Every structure is written in structure tokens, then in C-alpha cells.
Amino acid sequence: MLYVYLIPIVLIVALYWGLQRRRHARNLAALEQTRVAGLTEPASLHPLLDPARCIGCGSCVTACPEGNVLGLINKKAVLINPSHCIGHGACRIACPMEAISLVFGSEKRGVDIPLVDADFQTNVPGIFIAGELGGMGLIRNAIEQGRQALEAIKQLRGIGRGDALDVVIVGAGPAGLSASLGALQHKLRFVTVEQESLGGTVAHFPRGKLVMTAPATLPIIGKVKFTETTKEALLKFWEEVVQRTGLNIQYQERVDEITHHDGMLTVKTNRNSYHTRAVLLAIGRRGTPRKLDVPGEDLAKVVYRLIDPEQYRGQRVLVVGGGDSALEAAASIAEQPDTQVILSYRADAFSRAKEKNRARIAAAEHAGQLRVLFKSNVKEIQPQHVILDQEGQILELDNDAVIVSAGGVLPTPFLQKIGIQVDTKHGTA
DSSP states (O other): OHHHHHHHHHHHHHHHHHHHHHHHHHHHHHHHHHHHHTOOSOSSSEEEEOTTTOOOOOHHHHHOTTSSSEEEETTEEEESOGGGOOOOOHHHHHOTTOOEEEEBOOSSSOEEEEOBOTTSBBSSTTEEEOGGGGTOOSHHHHHHHHHHHHHHHHTSTTTTOSSSEEEEEEOOSHHHHHHHHHHHHTTOOEEEEESSOTTGGGGGSOTTOEEEOOOEEETTTEEEOOSEEEHHHHHHHHHHHHHHHTOOEEETOOEEEEEEETTEEEEEESSOEEEEEEEEEOOOSOSEEOOOOOTTTTSTTEESSOSOGGGGTTOEEEEEOSSHHHHHHHHHHHTSTTOEEEEEOSSSSOTTSOHHHHHHHHHHHHTTSEEEETTEEEEEEOSSEEEEEETTEEEEEEOSEEEEOOOEEOOHHHHHHTTOOEEEESSBO
8 A cells, every 4th residue: 555655756756856857957058058159247237146055945046037047057046047137136035045146247347336325325425326327227126216215315314494405306217207206205395307308218219119127116106017018108108107196307407517515415407506405316327328439430320329210211220239229229120121230249149138139139130131240340430331340351331320339338427526436346236
């Protein structure tokens, strides 16, 4: 009779170990594929794992919303697809052994990050930073940071007293909008200024681009349950929020200077001067696009963001860059009739781009819709041509338009001017 009970148990154990071996082999293969493809550099905030603490429970693997960033190898959690990570941080929360910390940059690639404390206050008292400027590009995280930063500002001494504003919120992207709604909810005296339009960086995504986000909580509005949506749908929702709440945003107003005196701050813009107890900088990192610094870059055909792919119909277009913006721009333009698209990137792999965008480019290249030139650099831009250097080979290509999507330059001079310390992170928190 004992065998009747033992046989099912043995079968279950055998099945379990068989599944474990297959997972282990699959994770090893994924890690090797990542190394071969040169996709070993995380794009932004990412987990740093302590193998001495890790017990191999797999909680982090299960918790990751992307599903294939982490895997167990030899009973330890490993980053098997670092470039897929977009900084959710769910793995750190799920780990029962505190074996995971979230860090910026790596030994090979440093990331400039303004110095902030746990409440998002910088080394300059009264000045706070939330969202993309602080390295948090994920929409959900930016919304949450804006809300939390406003909660911290609300606790500052002097809030609600005197004639000055309680806070000036700079930027109307995800973090700025969330903070502004929080200020409205708590009846703070505030003003929100935005040098361009509602949405911040999101407003400059290509038309129809899929925006990846997750459930987030907006003050006044409550939980917002987006999983996958378009740029247009997300901006429309935010516009409805602004109208529904009566939130007042001062558009086309740019901050030029912030000074501090006797515990108060003065914010000077191109239109006004505000006396305030606190300032929340919720601006993007891409306000100043990174340029190529090559002859001909000042030609009218050179731009630094894609607004509408249709305007390039029938043209010969060069897109420069290897991040998500560059890949999305190249793929969107390649879908237009009669276009010829070349995507130039200086490295040998798209290590900073999401898997979906890499797959989209691969499919477009396979279909003959575009051409990818890895290990190439633009040497000169001419009215009818572009000159590229690909591993010593000079290429002269017919060209009607150039889109440079090489990221943005952190506004370090502005931050340093107002006294904010900026650190370069090499795999540190």
C-alpha cells in the first residue's frame, strides 16, 4: 500500500525538478544571448542583486511586471535581460531577504543624477525634484514621486502662513501634474508653470506611440488603471483631469532663475517673479537635446524630435540614435509610403531600447522598410546628402531629412547655478 502513495509523490518531485532544469537552461540561454548581443547595460534605474543574501526563492522573478528581466541561475537571482528593465522596483519590494537595491548607471555607463534625500528635497533647502529629472522616467513612478514630494512640501515649516506662495511647481508632465493636483487637494497656495504644453516629455512622443504605464494614484482623481495606451489617449485623459479639477497651469512660461534668501525662494520666469516657500522641479531631462556637433547640423532639415511621421512621406530620412525615441521614430517613418529610412547608431546593439521596439525595428528591417547601420557616426550633413563613417568606411547617402534622437543633456549648468549638487552614478543608489 505504501507504493500507492509514494509513486505520485515521486512523480510530482520528478516533474518539479524537470521544470526547474528547463527553467535553468532557459535562463542560461537568455543570459548568453544577452551577452552575445551586447545588451548588458540597463537603460535606467535597475536592481542590483546581492548573491550572499539571495536565497533563490524567485519572488523577484515572479514580481517583475516585465516578466523576463530576472531569472534563477544556480539557485540565485540574476539579471538575464538587463536592457528590458524599466525601473518598476517591484522586485526589491518582493524580496524577503532585502537582497535587492535599486541603482542608477553601471561601471561602464555613468548617469548624472541630482542629489535628493528620501523626501525628494535637494541639498538646497526648499527645492525638491521629482520625475524624469531625478532619473525616474517611468510614468507611474513619476506620478508617485510627484505626489510624495508634494506631501513632503506640505510638512515644511511656514507652509500656509505669510504672503508668499507655498510652492511653485515647474513642469506639467506626469510628476508635475500629480504634484499640482496634490497642491489643489490640500488647498496650498501654488502656481504651476510649464514652458511648453501639458504632458511634458510624453507630449513629444511620436503620434500614436504606445505608452507603457501601470495603475497609479492621482490626487483628487484616485487610481488610474492604464496598462497599455496611446500618447493621444493619455494626453486626452490628462486634459480632462485638468478641466474637471479646474487646475490652472501657466503654459509658455519658462523658469530662468531661482534664488534663495532667509529661508524663502524667488522664482523668476520669462513672465513673472514668484516669492515662495518651496519649489518642485518636475522638468524632463530632455529639454536640451544632445547635438552631434558636426558640420551642417544647423540646416533646417535637422530636427531633434519626431512630431508626425506622415510629414516624411516620400522622403529619404536619417534617424540617429539607439534609444527608444530613435527606434520609435525610425519605425514610424518607415511605415509611411515611399520613404527610405536609415537608422544610424554608434554602438553594435540597441542596448538602451525596450524589447518591443527592438523587435519592431528588426521586423521593419526584415521587410526592407529600413536599413540599420551599427557602429556608425555622422561626420557631416549636407543639403542633399549625409556623410557617415562606419568602422572606417565613409558612406555618402542621399538625404532629405535628419532626426537626431540622441537623448537630452541634463540641465546641469542651471542646476549648479541654483546650487543643486549633481552626482554621476556608476551602479549606485
